[in-house]
Amino acid sequence: MSDTINLTLKLWQQKGPNEKGRFLTYEAKNISTHASFLEMLDVVNDELMEKGEEPIAFDHDCREGICGMCSLVINGRPHGPDGGITACQLHMRKFKDGETVWIEPWRAKAFPVVRDLVVDRGAFDRIIQAGGFVNVNNGGAADANALPIPKRNAEAAMDAAACIGCGACVAACRNASAMLFVAAKVSHLSFLPQGAVEKRERVLNMVKAMDEEGFGSCTNGGQCEAECPKEISVSNIARMNREYLAASLSSS
Amino acid sequence: MTLDSKIPAGPLAEKWDNHRFQSKLVNPSNKRKYDVIVVGTGLAGGSASASLAELGYNVKTFCIQDSPRRAHSIAAQGGINAAKNYPNDGDSVWRLFYDTIKGGDYRAREANVYRLAQVSSNIIDQCTAQGVPFAREYGGQLANRSFGGAQVSRTFYCRGQTGQQLLLGAYSSLMRMVGVGKVELFTRREMLDLVVIDGKARGIIVRNLVTGTMERYVADAVVLATGGYSNVYYLSTNAKGCNVTASWRAHKKGAYFANPCYTQIHPTCIPVSGDYQSKLTLMSESLRNDGRVWVPKKKGDDRAARDIPENERDYYLERKYPSFGNLVPRDVASRNAKEACDDGRGVGPSKTAVYLDFADAIKRDGEDVIRQKYGNLFHMYHKITDEDPYKMPMRIYPALHYTMGGLWVDYNLMSSLPGLYVLGEANFSDHGANRLGASALMQGLADGYFVIPYTIGDHLATADLPKVSTDHEEFVKAEKEVSERQNKLLSINGKRTIADLHKELGLLMWDNCGMARNEASLKKALKKIPDLREEFWNNVKVPGSGEELNQALEYAGRVADFMEFGELLVSDALDRKESCGGHFREESQTEEGEAKRKDDDYSYVAAWEFQGVGKAPKLHKEELVFENVKLTQRSYK
Structure with missing residues (x-):
């Protein structure tokens, strides 16, 4: 149970959004294979601090795959080599002794680097502000059972709503497109009668906001689905495209 | 000062209605003249921000993460309780009230818990209207499942991600209000002090975590929804960022801290x-x-x-x-x-x-x-x-x-400091000494959607709130203190890492004030914590500077507060010489080794007043009055 490995880490260091970044090479010794990837980084950061050096900044919070805060590209893959999980759920047993591990931030024009491995994903919040909601004030809602919703619709809405807003889809995409993120929200709400009312305005406004943030176009590469920790389907993108087309044609 | 819980008079079932009628209102066109600060964007903070903005108040909302959607409410799995009685299995407002009071081992206020049960159904309606994809039956109706501490199925859920979906519902409402300009959102900001002017909470000092700049914000009322303090034990199921700092700084400014020893x-x-x-x-x-x-x-x-x-x-x-x-x-x-x-x-x-x-x-x-x-x-x-x-x-x-204790609040969710409101896990109000499963989500949303929108108006309408600016001497003083503390942390340059000291505190808490506590272990902890705090302030190593994104500095500030708060938690545990709920005093057990309450001596809320770091806090007791339920000892043999 005391299995340990040694790794050569290539850690991205960047003081600020306008500074030049570089890779710091660090020899991580005696890393337990039972540790999580972020716990490995904790150990490395503590060692750096003990040496009087500054630790590498990285975003993290819940460490159980649901808050969407962690955002590491590990050996070229958002959230690392294991599928269907976030970086915080990745464990060191997935790495071989002596391996070199490259650790980088999300790279996208719309996600500027704040520092080291930390990026600014405020663009996602602004897209939601443009229409990722149902226009309903608090209070006065009808009884929840007054509006029956077919189980399959509720399930399909839930599949799309499982998005954690981490941005791995953008990081994975060669065009840094945010289509999967936006489509997941559009689908979630239009599967439900509550959301369907404003479906037309929503898709137009959210896509407009997405374009304004500087995300790239979708060219159907499918990397987003492959790297999504919640395995959200690209079929949502097709659905959003249909909705967008219909909304554009019916616009007055 | 004496504690006034402001529990309305009258029969239990009519208290909330009466109270709402008697509370002063702010005229719709006058609401835009008031500013409210909300700290935290979990279920309680997110729902409060959205609801207050919808009413017309100008809201400033703060969170430490990069987005309000990341708050730790998101990790709740199982579900949310509500007395809908959809399964027709005998549930009612009264039964949810009773189960919650009993589950809390008779250490919560009847009136608060009853109100919680009353508004529980509205929460499900509101969340459904927002598009929260609750699990459904084949006929299209909402599904329920059963949970611990109840004999009815009253738990609504979204697979194993109920907290996530409810939070995203509150977040979407909040984003909608940001979009129309009624909420000004400040992300990656950490509240480091509360500003009190003429005895009222009027603002906060925050650190901009990206630039390191100290910022001042003024308002007519401050709402804290900053979660629990489980991380004082270092290891917990909480997110890494969860901390007691906002609550603790408010406590140091005069807000009483209630029942900190109630930990789940x-x-x-x-x-x-x-x-x-x-x-x-x-x-x-x-x-x-x-x-x-x-x-x-x-x-x-x-x-x-x-x-x-x-x-x-x-x-x-x-x-x-x-x-x-x-x-x-x-x-x-x-x-x-x-x-x-x-x-x-x-x-x-x-x-x-x-x-x-x-x-x-x-x-x-x-x-x-x-x-x-x-x-x-x-x-x-x-x-x-x-x-x-x-x-x-x-x-x-x-x-x-989870931590049931928190800042003391009255029926209006206002703390002992006028103008400071505390919602969700950060307050102490509804779960007594033990929280039932699927009740945390219910309470957070009840506080934010259905309590604070009514109660905050009474304060704004009746209190004397002269215009103040961020140049006021109290702002200057508070910012200076916070900056000095930060500079001190950066200047120690000792030998031990922050995590190492935090782990030592956590282990000390866990070993002496964990699942079982006794007088000797608690006294030992009370002796050791001040030593460890001194070690921290003399030997911690915090790299970097204050004028940049510095996660080590953020962490050090939070651990420094845990080093002070831990002592209060242990003091409370020492005072309460009975076992109840999550607080097991080994001296107070039945012959079979089960928890034994002492209702005659300890049927009170322990609200602590800060007296200075290292000084014994002052205890204020709020006696709990049970007019509607009969107190019994639990047995599971």
Whole structure:
């Protein structure tokens, strides 16, 4: 149970959004294979601090795959080599002794680097502000059972709503497109009668906001689905495209 | 000052209605003249921000993460309770009220809990209207499941991600209000002090975590929704960023802290695997429906689980509690696991774990049935431990995961400091000494959607709130103090890492004020914490500067507050010489070793007033009056 490995880490260091970044090479010794990837980084950061050096900044919070805060590209893959999980759920047993591990931030024009491995994903919040909601004030809602919703619709809405807003889809995409993120929200709400009312305005406004943030176009590469920790389907993108087309044609 | 809970007069069922009618209102066109600060964007803070903005107040909302959607409410799995009685199984507002009061071991206010039960149904309606995809039956109606501490099915859920979906609902409402300019959103900001002017909460000092700049914000009222303090124990199921700082700084400015010793320790978490461990992961309580808990009879038994024959295993919960067996409540299950490990019979490499074995259930029902029920949990366990729970028993151990204590609030959710409101896990109000499963989400949203929108108006309409600016001397003073403290942290340049000191505090708390507490252990902790605090302030190493993104500095500030807060938690535990809910005092147990309340002496809320760091806090008692329920001792034999 005391299995340990040694790794050569290539850690991205960047003081600020306008500074030049570089890779710091660090020899991580005696890393337990039972540790999580972020716990490995904790150990490395503590060692750096003990040496009087500054630790590498990285975003993290819940460490159980649901808050969407962690955002590491590990050996070229958002959230690392294991599928269907976030970086915080990745464990060191997935790495071989002596391996070199490259650790980088999300790279996208719309996600500027704040520092080291930390990026600014405020663009996602602004897209939601443009229409990722149902226009309903608090209070006065009808009884929840007054509006029956077919189980399959509720399930399909839930599949799309499982998005954690981490941005791995953008990081994975060669065009840094945010289509999967936006489509997941559009689908979630239009599967439900509550959301369907404003479906037309929503898709137009959210896509407009997405374009304004500087995300790239979708060219159907499918990397987003492959790297999504919640395995959200690209079929949502097709659905959003249909909705967008219909909304554009019916616009007055 | 004396504590006035402001519980309205009249019959229990009419209190809230009467109170709402008697509260002063702010005219719709006058609401835009008032500014409200909300700190925290979990279920309570997110829902409060959105609701207050919808009413017309100008809201400034703050969170430490990069987006309001990341707050730790998002990690809640199981569900949210509501007295809808959709399954027609006998639920009612009264029953939800009663279950919550009893589950809290009779240490919560009747009036608050009753109101919680009353508004619970509105929460489900509101969330459904927002588009929260609750689980549905084939006929299109909402589905319910059952949860601990209740004999009815009243829990609504979205698969195993109920907290996530409810939070995203509140977040979408909040974003909508940001979009129309009624909420000004400040992300990556940490509240470091509360500004009190003429005895009222009027603003906050925050650190911009990206630039390091100290910023001042002024308002007519301040709402804290900053969560719980489980991370004082270092290891917990909380997110890494969860902290007590905002509550603690408010406490130091005059807000009383109530019942800090009420901590909930969840029995089924994945145990610690090494000293690099940064947090613990919860496995749903539902596993105890089919899993059998056991340890070897022999101390120090190193054989693999499968090599230990049946007659050499101790299924201790089934042995000690034949009628409830493996389904005893959380506190009882946790304490017994600790006893087995303390006795030298723990399992796994660290010897601090017990087995949760599904072999019999798999033999009885088949692997497919078990997979259908618990597939996602087994998968999660497998990912983390690399052990297949279909083939070998899980190893589990209790962990901190929720804190019932918090800042003292009255019926209006206002703290002892006028103008300071406290919502959600950050307040103490509704769960008494023990929280029932699926009730945290209910309380957070009740506070934010259905209580604060009514109660804050009364203060704004009646209090004298002259215009103040951020140049006021109290702002200047508060910012100066915060900056000096930060500079001090950066200048120590000692030898120990922040995490190392935090771990030492956590272990000290866990060993002496964890699942079981006694006078000697608590006194020991009270002696050691000040020494550790001194060690921290003399020997911690905080790299970098204050004028940049500096995660080590953020962490150091939070640990520094835990070093002060821990002492208060232990003081409260020492004062309460009874066992109740999550607080087990070894001196107060029944002959069978179960928790024993002392209603005659301790039927009060302990609200503590800050007297200075290292000085004994001053106790104020709010006597709890039970007019509607009869107090009984729990038994699970």
